[in-house]
Amino acid sequence: MDEHRSLHDLLSLRELEIFVAFGETGSISAASRRSGISQSAASQLIQRLEHRMCLTLLDRSARPLRLTLDGHDVMRRAENLLTEAKQFVNRFDEVGLSRSVFLRMGVVETLCLPFIPKLVEALGNRLDRLSVMVGSSNMQREAFLERRIDVMIMSDSMDDLDELKRHLVAEExxxxxxxxxxxxxxxxxxxxxxxxxxxxxxxxxxxxxxxxxxxxxxxxxxxxxxxxxxxxxxxxxxxxxxxxxxxxxxxxxxxxxxxxxxxxxxxxxxxxxxRKLYLATRRNELGNLPEELARHTKNILREHYLSGIAEKQQWLASEIRIPE
Structure with a gap:
């Protein structure tokens, strides 16, 4: 391969993202849904990656499709490279306290009202757009792995997921x-x-x-x-x-x-x-927003849940622990 070719010619982060999405979901259609593109476009990007690298990454004779030996190797290295790329971007484009964001969030069914309105109120102008999926921890896990949500509030610590940053927000x-x-x-x-x-x-x-x-x-x-x-x-x-x-x-x-x-x-x-409730995000993504969300979540639980419980059931309120 010509050593004078540009990095743009040798590497495409978008192609790597689609390929990693396939490796994590196990299908072209799921990878396309996660990435917001058509199935044919996702397939073409993976083919371009194979051509660029002069490797066969997918075993197309298998049903369903699966990674080849080279595919597994590229998958592992691509995941590390994409993590490094995100850290690079976050360092210079961090989600600061004054910047507005598009937030895709999953919340357990039992923590819907008044939590969501109070969170929107607390974030104020920080939100350009908010998308909330209300569902079980299992539903959130699936959506998180498919990158349909970026933040989860759930009762499963999901210790088996690498690169997950967790904030304990309540124990009851x-x-x-x-x-x-x-x-x-x-x-x-x-x-x-x-x-x-x-x-x-x-x-x-x-x-x-x-x-x-x-x-x-x-x-x-x-x-x-x-x-x-x-x-x-x-x-x-x-x-x-x-x-x-x-x-x-x-x-x-x-x-x-x-x-x-x-x-x-x-x-x-x-x-x-x-039960423990966690707020979780991908490690090294979203800058300081996860800490801000965890802080708001704990404040909302104290002011709008714990206080109401204490008015009616003081013994019960004393059993709930919300970290500082």
Whole structure:
């Protein structure tokens, strides 16, 4: 290869981005959706990269397509190169405190209102545009990997994802919510309640749901009947109507209850188990914006969630930890 050719002739970051998107998603169509271009354009860019490098990167005889040995090597090196390129850009084009941004964000369903309006209010002129996806941690993970969102607020630390920057924004206990007047002092009482009324479940794909199911199994509370509902407000409404009981967290309940006097919020009668909420972004991206978002998030949780809980359930507010 001619050593006098320009770097522009030897390397295209856009082609590398599309190629890495293919390697991470496993398909040309998913890579094109992530990158906001047509499938044919994505395919052409990968072919141009192969021509530029004089390598075959995709095994086109396989169904589905897969990386060749050279493809795996280029994938690994391209990921490092793209990270370095982003660090370079961020150093000279950092998202400073006075600069407005386009923010693509994922938020867990139970932290929707009043969180989103209060965050928009706190950011003020910092936002040129805001896109919010409300969904489970699993949904956010998928969107994050496909680069459809840049910031996540979720209950899964996602320790298996490299280059993820996490900010712990809250830690809270799981609690029992039962119809008004019901008393649950111990696991035996909970077993009796579960035998009498169905458990009202929310978030079949959520990390919290897995945590709850595991705790019920450990404490040997059999769920004979259950009802699954996709909206947290409806879950609390079913309990308030005396039609079942549920397990959730204080912050989730605070965003869902119409009138906390309609239900009983009780400590889980067995060993306490807790949920952590994280704000996460890709490491070395978005400049100082992640720290700003984490700060606003914690302030909103203190002022508009924790204070409301403290007014009605002081014992519960004392169990919630929001880092400084």
């Amino acid at each position: 206990p799981f609690i029992l919510i039962v119809p008004r007047g019901r008393v649950v002092n111990d696991i035996a009482d909970l077993r009796s309640l579960a035998a009498e009324l169905p458990m009202i479940r929310f978030g079949h794909r959520s990390a919290a749901r897995l945590n709850i199911d595991a705790q019920l199994k450990r404490t040997k509370v059999p769920i004979i009947r259950d009802i699954e509902i996709d909206t947290p407000h409806a879950v609390i409404g079913m309990v308030a109507a005396g039609l079942g009981w549920t397990i959730t967290t204080p912050l989730s309940a605070r965003s869902s209850w119409q009138d906390p006097e309609d239900v009983e919020l009780l400590p889980f009668p067995g060993a306490q188990f807790r």
